Amino acid sequence: MKILIVNECARMFGGTERYLHTLIPELVQRGHSVGLVHGDIPDRNAETVISNRLCLSWPFGQLGLQRTIDQVRAWAPDLLYCQGVVSPELEEALTARYPSIFYGHGYYGTCATGSKVHTFPIIRPCSRQLSPMCLLLHLPLRCGGLNPVTTINGYRVQLRRKNILKRHAAVLVANSHMRREFAQNGVDPGKIHVVPLPLDEFNSQLKAPTPKKPSGKLLFMGRLTDLKGVHYLLRAISVAQTKLSFQLALTVAGEGPEEEQLRKAASQMNLKVNFAGWVGQKDLPGLLAQSDLLAVPSVWPEPFGLVGLEAASNGVPAVAFDVGGISSWLKAGVSGELAPGDPPRIDGLADAIVLALSDPNHYNHLRQGAWSFARQFAANHHVQKLESIMVRARSYAAARTQ
Numbered sequence: 001m002k003i004l005i006v007n008e009c010a011r012m013f014g015g016t017e018r019y020l021h022t023l024i025p026e027l028v029q030r031g032h033s034v035g036l037v038h039g040d041i042p043d044r045n046a047e048t049v050i051s052n053r054l055c056l057s058w059p060f061g062q063l064g065l066q067r068t069i070d071q072v073r074a075w076a077p078d079l080l081y082c083q084g085v086v087s088p089e090l091e092e093a094l095t096a097r098y099p100s101i102f103y104g105h106g107y108y109g110t111c112a113t114g115s116k117v118h119t120f121p122i123i124r125p126c127s128r129q130l131s132p133m134c135l136l137l138h139l140p141l142r143c144g145g146l147n148p149v150t151t152i153n154g155y156r157v158q159l160r161r162k163n164i165l166k167r168h169a170a171v172l173v174a175n176s177h178m179r180r181e182f183a184q185n186g187v188d189p190g191k192i193h194v195v196p197l198p199l200d201e202f203n204s205q206l207k208a209p210t211p212k213k214p215s216g217k218l219l220f221m222g223r224l225t226d227l228k229g230v231h232y233l234l235r236a237i238s239v240a241q242t243k244l245s246f247q248l249a250l251t252v253a254g255e256g257p258e259e260e261q262l263r264k265a266a267s268q269m270n271l272k273v274n275f276a277g278w279v280g281q282k283d284l285p286g287l288l289a290q291s292d293l294l295a296v297p298s299v300w301p302e303p304f305g306l307v308g309l310e311a312a313s314n315g316v317p318a319v320a321f322d323v324g325g326i327s328s329w330l331k332a333g334v335s336g337e338l339a340p341g342d343p344p345r346i347d348g349l350a351d352a353i354v355l356a357l358s359d360p361n362h363y364n365h366l367r368q369g370a371w372s373f374a375r376q377f378a379a380n381h382h383v384q385k386l387e388s389i390m391v392r393a394r395s396y397a398a399a400r401t402q
Contacts, residue, residue: 001390003027004035004077004096008084010049010057011042012281014223015306016083016105020049021281022200026383028054035069035075037094039086047280060086069093076249079390082168084108088160101170101393103195104178106303109162110185112155113144115227116324117300122343125301125323128360129185130158162186169393172386174304175328189201193389197306198312198329198382199374200281209315209371211364214357216241216248219291219316221279221307222298224256229297231258231265232346236297238269239350244358247272250295253287288314292363293356296320296330299344305329308336309377312370317363319352329377335370 005024009017020036027034034055041059042048056075057339068090080100082091085108093101102108107116112134116126120142128134138151145151162185164237165171171187172195173179182191196369218237221230230252241248249272252262259275266273279287294311301324308318309329320326321341332338337356339348345383357363374397 001076001079002035004037004072004075004080004094004098005055006037006080006082006084006086006091007049008039010036010038010040010059011046012048016305017049018200018281018310019103019105019197020083021331022198022379023383023386024049024055026198026379030355030383030387034078034341035072037072037086037090044351060090065089065093069097073103074117076277079394081340081390087113088157088164091164092160095164095167098120099365099393101172102165102168103172104174104182104303107181109158109165110181112138112151112158114158115300116181117227119141123299125341130155130162141191170389172389175325177301177328181391182269191351192384195382195385195389196377197304197309198379199309199377200379205285205314205371207278209364209367211360211367213360214292214363216244216246217290217292218248218250218295218353219253219287219293219311220250220295221253221311222296224252224254224258224262226258227257227298227300228258229299229344230262232321232344232349233295233297233298234262234269234271234273235346236266236349236353237271239347240353240357243350243354248353250274251276251287251291253277265392284310285314288316291316293353294318294336295353296326297344297349298323298326300324301341302326308375312336313374313377314365315371317356317366317370319349319356321349329373331369333371334366335373336366358378 024034036055036057039061041061052364058068058071080098082102107114110130118124118126118141171192174197179192237248251274253276255278294316296308296318304325312335318330320330321344322338323341332337337352339352
């Protein structure tokens, strides 16, 4: 089958790109031809989802709408596999021509800002449907920026995406949280399939972790934005290390607009923090091997949080706020510890850190539990489910055209 993947980024940027980096070789190995339409134009030295040269690619940001459509038409895909936004215009054009399925990595077509969170008077996850009420509540609840033009434009784009969702033969999601999200926003429940994200087995630890005494080394991996909650994490570490009576050390693997403020905050609190910058896939196992605990302090409802599963596959348990789809891979007392997330509280996250690290026996129970739980997310299981959905989607599209 000729499968055209549509995604915003070709360069390794977040969980969606890590997914594609795992998926594309699996599809090619199973005999499929794969192409990628993407919006960005990666730097020549950037790590990309197609660095293995296993698929064709079309940079929409460089080619423009019509040339992209023409080149895709010449390749003649059998099916579109849409991941995220390139542009509404391109998505509309492609889904009008080819049968398609969609993976809901985020709040596509279900939230005016895509963040699914209110920030006033406190940060809280939002459970509302996308509707005109979002425009009325946007400013009072501080859902996003304060510019009304930006607000209205964002809402209109999300409405277009909501309509595009109806064109897909199937909508795939990682967990029951995202299934509820799309169902309450008008997607036919019969079209929604829970297909958990797969692990990159090349970056997974093949043997069960051996017992070790925790040394207090924490790791954060991700974009440094306010909704990722690193400012909560820093304050929680300050509280937790007092309760533990030993110093904690945090490695921050990532970049983003909040980095300078976070550096200042860590310095003011006299915390031991190493800002390591972007960490590539090949360096990930080594970084995880040095860490006792992964921190996922996101204050927005993460649709999944693939980074937590990657850590678990290397025997590194996690602590996180219980928001969004986090609990689909983080089981409290089994693969890590959860803190209440609605609203997120610093003392709750601190208590989760203390619970995970204070007792070496419990800590090693979490290490074993994380590694064992991650075994369920093998890539071949994901691809088998995906292939069956793709076959049905093609049949569904063919039946509609007859």
